[in-house]
Amino acid sequence: MSDIKRILQQITALADVPDPAVLKRLIYELRATEKQPALANQKIQALIDIIRQHPEYGDGLASFVLKLIIQYRQIALYTDTGIMSDEGFFSSLRRLVGHRFLPLLPQDDSVVELVGYLFDKPQDERWLANVEKDKWDTLVNLLKVQEEHLHLVASAKNNILNAIVILSYRISGIGLHPDLMEAYPQILNYSASFVAQNQEAVLFVNQYRQAHELDTLTDITPEHAVDPAPLLVMLEQCDDIVATVRKRIYKTGISIRLTNMMLRLDQSLQRMRILTDLVADKSPNRDKAIIELIQTIITTANRRYSIGYLIDNNTKLLSRKVTENASRVGEHYISTDRAGYQKMFKKASIGGFLIAFMATLKILAYHLALAPMGRAFVNSMIYGLGFVFIHIVHGTVATKQPAMTAAAIASTISDGSGKKSHQLTKLSELVVDILRTQFIAIMGNVMLAVPVALLISFAWMQYTGAPMIDSTMAESLLHDLDPFYSLALPHAAIAGVYLFLSGLIAGYYDNLAVYNKIGARIYRHRLLRYMMPRSWLQRLSRFVEANLGAIMGNFLFGVFLGSTATIGFLFGLPIDIRHIAFASANLAHGLFNLSASQMSWHLILVSILGVVLIGLVNLMVSFSLALIVALRSKDVRFFEWGRLTKLVFGHIVSHPSDFFWPRDKPMKYSRIDSQGHMIFDDTSAKKNKILPSNYVVRRLSDVKILPESKQSHAQNIETATDIYYDNQPKGQHEQTQAPPTKVAALDEASIKDELTNDTLVNETPDSMPYTDDIQYDKMTKTLGAIGNDSHSNDDRQPDTKRTGDAKTPLPKPKKPPNLPS
Template sequence: MPALHPLLEAVAAAPDSSDPALLVELVAALRPVQANDHEDARNRLCLLIDVLRSRPHLALALRAYLASVLAARNHSFFFAESGILGNTGFFSELRHRIANRILPPALDARFLSDLFDELFVREDDARWLAAVPDALWQELLAALGMDQGPLDAGQLQLRHEIGEALRVLACRLAALGLEPEMVRYYPALAQYESPFLAQQREIELLILPAAPGAVAPDQAHAAVLLAQCREALQRIRKLSHEGGAAVKLSWHLMRAQQIIERMDVLLDLLLPEAGAARLPAASRFFCNLVAAESRRGSVRELIRDVTDLLSLQVTEHASRTGEHYVTRNRGEFFAMFRAAAGAGVIVAGMALCKNFIATLHLPPAWEALGFSLNYGLGFVLVHLLGFTIATKQPAMTAAALAATIGQQGSGAVAEMGETIIQVCRSQFIAIAGNVLLAFISSLLVAWLWLFGFGHSPLPVEKAQHVLHDLHPWLSMALPHAAIAGVCLFLTGLISGYYDNKAIYNRVPDRLRRVRWLRHLLGAARQERLAVYVEHNLGALAGNLFFGFMLGCMGTLGFMLGLPLDIRHVTFGAANLAYGLAALDFQLPWHDALILALGVGLIGLTNLAVSFALAMKVALKSRRLRFHQGGALLGYLLRQLVRRPRDFVWPPRS
């Protein structure tokens, strides 16, 4: 750091200057070359401390210079806004951040936030600052003489700015407590004394200057009221799990939580103890401000923070649906097979219709619409009849497994292992029911078609093309199966979203108020319709969207010139049967085995991709990290050796 001495001498030449240029150079001199080099950061700060100790006039000049720079700027709004969501709403804030990324805002010398923008220009500055121990910060303050005697004018101004920031935050928190979205879930906020309003009055008393001889208000009371506000937010969040949630409510909940956390920090900084007692909180607060300013324009951070809570509501509904896809006894196991078998029969018909639509050689848009309606209406029919498509289950069971981890913690390895074993055999029997019945039904349809019309339902050329698309390494079968897995994952999110939407917008209650529907169906049928929509709107919407995603994928690839398409295991089994029948089973046995292997690999890819994506989102939405993957894998391997049958067949009890 050869420029440190001349830099401090330049500061000493003009200690009353409010120009931050020298401070920018000082921070640049203290910044390590690599943000991860924490030792370098500590060494640079130690060198500064040694210089200030050896030359007291430089320390006095630097202290005066810092006071001049800080006194020229407003602090309160920076303390009240940095790292806290704004009151403009999610989409307005998103547009604002995108615009600032394209054209950065101009700097304003009146505000402390713009000074931070000048000083900490790298996004990783917060990392090396946070690595500096509290003892070293204490030594720096001592070297500057800030721990001696009564508070000087600059420190008194800082306390005043913290009090003003508390006033601003208290008013904003009180306004949030009166938002209709919050009162809707917690009517007690409007019926009784609201802690959101009470804390605002208490903060006002706390920061007002006390009259001579008067007893200063107790800060503990303000902390209690903030704790009550936090409990109200937790209750609203819990109720929103059952009543649905929207982006606006998620925004309000997260903003209120951030405000309370910031007020807790500022109250700690206002405690009347010595400066040394407040130093750890002050250093953490400083590093958090630097980190928040580095992320202030991040679009990714905004989307992640706001959607985490909303995705929790979506995956919460998906997890409840996923519980129905886990079989725990033999009765449920065979019921799952019957449901999957029924879906396999319907898929055989859907595969025949899809191949028939393809032979019409319609224009691309109309062909995509035909494929989409065939898939979508077929999947809706499967659901209406109470059947199940096996590949839809991973997106649901992953959410259910993540919910189990959240309830039991990462230490309940045995219970989670048993849940995974149940999921495995449930998935196995569902796949078996889909694939076997789709294959058998397609062979039966092909035989009946041949008996009735004298020819196979598929021309030989089309059959050869269909069979080639199932080859695991001579075609794009596996990449296309992965695309289908992504579509299956999105289906789970869509289902959870519409389940959440139905409850949040109270669609069943609104259906009960439709008069013409009551006259058309009668009161009893209208009630049954409302109850059915409440429990099945998400599944119907998910099936319809899934069908349109599958139907449009090939056309989208054609329009973009990309090799986009889908391969689904159940349709693959049906197409294998139709193709073999069209070729009159004149196919070498080893080729038939390779195609059967291709169908199996397609199914494995479908399941793996959809489950992995759904599990990642479900864990992320609950902010969970599972650290015992090795222990869980070891438990599953031991159970696979001891009782391998349990992975595909339920025990007697």
């Protein structure tokens, strides 16, 4: 404690000539490891106690930090730090790789460089996250700035206000970007929200500067505070539009570029809220905004040159792209009731029946005299075309399920759908249903593959009078299943990776088919129109668009399986694949054609054990990778996987039969889309009912309550953001004066293809959004609703500046001090 007090004395003495090294010594004294959360809170509490005893230290520390920061460029700090860059992945990678050989020049006038110097340990962001929220709130409240130092606050506020204007223009640009309009053309009907938020941002900034007299580098407390509620309301409306576009992605598809754009739009809207809370008078979220911004800056400063962080962000972006559009695919591989359980067994039985013939063809292909590449081609065609045929006849391959359920897993967990503990509980129940479905699918594959393979070997011997394979090859087939004296389990892990990749490929091509409108383009193909009747061509176009992902995923999965052994042979690597369904068929062929002298119970038991272990490795690898991708796309941290494992194992102990047999009553977990909005309730009442493609979405998780700071404003005015259910009595919303509660019933596949239910303004049934309800006030150039005095002169200071004038006469900053190397 004495060291912290001595450093605070130095900081107070050096407030006029701040030295970053002194502030770094204070951070060194406060630093604790990430595994010592109690020590971190203890040290912060010691700092709080000292400042309480000596209030001058609080003013000295605040003045020191402010005077140090204003010597650096700040606007880029607020507008760019922690927000996804639009720079391409490979150009960023080249820049960072080049930094390893020839270091990039540091930006000496950037606050990020200063923060990187102060917080130079990788674990800094983690021990700061361990500090309790109430201690942060207390510390922020104690760092008061005295009146003689208000010019420092004014300078910092001017930079924040400039950043708000810049972010506002960027949001308008992204919201009206051609790529976004192409993905959802109806957004033009709601483009006024992106324009209006810019108008409100510029108006708020200019009125705030005038009310606080920031242009004169003072920061007075105005008699009437500038209300940020209109700006926050417009930001919420932009959020609603983004959420609606996301819900329509499954119809329109999405590209990497558009995914990046939507993420930057989300981050920019969130950053505008944080900056608005930072400067707003009497904002209840100010302390939270300060802490969140500091943590973002520290994270960016520590990782700005990290190649791993770049790869992590972009793979997360890729996983978000794949899982965003394909969640409906994985739902077909999950059964929650007895009927779905039986249906999955039937589909798996079809797959097992055909796999027995595929395994037989692969064995017979060994008798062909082929070059290595020719053998790889033949095996790939046997696998690939066989898997595609299984899909066409509505069969299933058991081990493909975990990879295909990645999107369904991702859709069950989201930052917006409640507490993480509740989400993980729902996810654990989904995992139970997936594993039970997986069990019956494997049983369906194996229970048909083994007897059919035996019948094929028996029929071959009866028809030709000779065994299909000799005893040497039969022994080789059984040896390949030995988990102790062969590489069966590592080869099964390779097959598990391919299973996982096939799921990603299926999601990618499903998205590609929708995004590029493959079905419509096939229907308009001139040659196909000449060769086929219109009805056949229409059926073909629908089939390709609906099944392109599954076809390509199955075919390329077969290519992977068929070519791995050849690649290993060419490069001298001991790599191959083992798949449980084919392993079970090979087990039947090997045992039937093995000579009596080589047969033993030990060989039979070891071979059966090998088939079981191969299946387990297939599932564990594919399911683990699929789960990692799904959870990464939703930013679920690694330590939460341990909690998820405990929940699943707890279910095994309490209800082990749920993993092998359908529950008496299906689990009533909710399907959640990528933004945390509830899609439907999987209740027993609906277990025999097929969900239509235009199932109504109830955005139950989107209920938002205005903060206390905005409720008083909303009680006196009628805001333009009310959203109501379709079945609400006409005129009911016109009589209420309560703050709006946003609950919507959205039909994602409406014929009109408009946001008629997700209305952004109070409108009559025949009105068009933002045509009659929102008008520009010619005197103030602001947005207002007819009959809505939300911008009355009583609540706002008179604006003597032009609305579009965002200039601020800031003094040219001095050259910042050189940081010690």
